[in-house]
Amino acid sequence: MTRTWPWRPFLAPTIAAIVYGASLFVPGLWEAVLGALFPDEVRVLYHAPMPLLVWQTLLIVAASSALSIGIGMGLGVFVTRPFGADFFDVVTDLSNLGQTFPPIAVFTLAVPLLGFGFRPTVFALTIYGVLPVLHNTIAGIGSVPPAIVESARGMGFTPGQTLRKVELPLASAVIIAGIRVSVVINVSTSTIGAIAGAGGLGAPIISGLANSDPAVTLQGALLTTALALILDGYLGAVQHVAEGRSAQLDAA
Amino acid sequence: MISFEHVTKRYEVAERPAVDDLTIDVPDAMVTILIGPSGSGKSTTMRMVNRLIEPTSGVVRLGGADVRDLDVEDLRRGIGYAIQGVGLFPHWTVHENVGVVPWLLKWPQPKIDARVRDLLDLVGLEPDVYDGKYPDELSGGEAQRVGVARALAADPPVLLMDEPFGAVDPLTRDRLQAEFTKIQQALRKTVVFVTHDIDEALKLGDRIAIMREGRLVQFDKPECVIAYPADDFVSDFVGSERALKRLSLARVAGVASETATNDWAASVPRSATLREALARILETGEREIGVSDESGNIIGSVGLEDVFAHFERPVE
């Protein structure tokens, strides 16, 4: 109420995002830099326009992250409710298993079911992204002091109100940390989607590999890394703000 | 208003019940203290009133109705609940914390705002200063006050308080207890109050229920607990200096006698306890000292004889 929205943590990622976004529309700049790094290469840039590639990646990441967050938080909330407690072990074991399954294999197995392109990519990324969100949702809810939950119940909060008004807000910093890991994993793993024909920033990487054009691969890798760092920066800022609020936990 | 009828709570893992065949009628408009060693079932007993815990057998009644027949959220919203320090919501302001039950009851916002200010006043916190603070900006004593204000917010007839003054220093605790007594004298709630501290129990309680291993050992007025402990456990629990504790429960006003002379070496106010009077007598070396009213006029005297007489009178 008395605390204003802290904008400062968002400043650096916003500047980075503006620079990154602007550079996508100046392929000449990229050509010059990559040309200087690889003077012997004829082809230094991928043929598709960069804004399109980034847009495709963002769509894939947005879809898979939304699903990972929804499924991860949903399962995390479910297994920490009294009626879901019996499923706690099954759910955490399954999601650990999903995480250790090789990504390429997931793509390969998903393609016959979901066809080529966008859908198997989103499917595979979702499986990878669920674990950090699930894990942190469970940890975050578990870290809310039992006395606070009890006093909410004791004052007549419904179970839903306890979850929405007390448990989730107090777990938010930890949950956001999990979302952050999940999104960053999704951005870099999304490049594999190019194998399944999903386009995006994986396309220059694969194309460079196939045609022995290292500059093209580097172009895709740089664009991917920078995008991951920017998203990481934003989510880090959100996490920072949430931490500031739940730091009050220690004192209460 | 609250009654327990053969209530037992047994946890699966435990060998003995946490609460064992408890039958007790909690009197209305009084402070009933639940006291006993750690693990004796005090919190369990209290939580069965607002159904945070369901009994294994027996019935808990509130205003005659079996609490199991009442809607659980309605039941809880109608009971003030304060627990040791930590119960405040750290992500909410003092205002939001205090107004939470009215908010749950869907009071209009202006009514909540006004109510919160009144309550902060009542517990001795300046509304303009504390309204917008977060719990991490409060001292331990201030947080306890907010806890009490929150429990009183919707003006419930019943208050459940589990060691509400547990985590503060002795001085702050004394002040909170004094304020609680003042508030209770004005509001006359039916209060169930859990504590570890026999002195707190004697100071605040109209009735004291002493528990041991889930069973009720004695349920009495404070004076009777001290004068006639039910068994060795209770007398151990009451501790040494039973005689002095008994003196601290009696007011000078009750034993003072009118005297012709106003010429005393020292005096105590008539609201003082007999224990304070005795201390004053010993300090001055007199056998008798004066008693004054609120404006300081001598209205009588109290002496060693009165103290002895107090012990000879039976406690009823």
Ligand SMILES: Nc1ncnc2c1ncn2[C@@H]1O[C@H](COP(=O)(O)OP(=O)(O)OP(=O)(O)O)[C@@H](O)[C@H]1O
């Ligand atoms: N959820 C639970 N599961 C199993 N046993 C429990 C549970 N809660 C309490 N107990 C046991 O029940 C008994 C009574 O506990 P309770 O919390 O009522 O004690 P208390 O008198 O409030 O103690 P304290 O003064 O330490 O707060 C204890 O032996 C405790 O270990």
Ligand SMILES: [Mg+2]
């Ligand atoms: Mg207890």
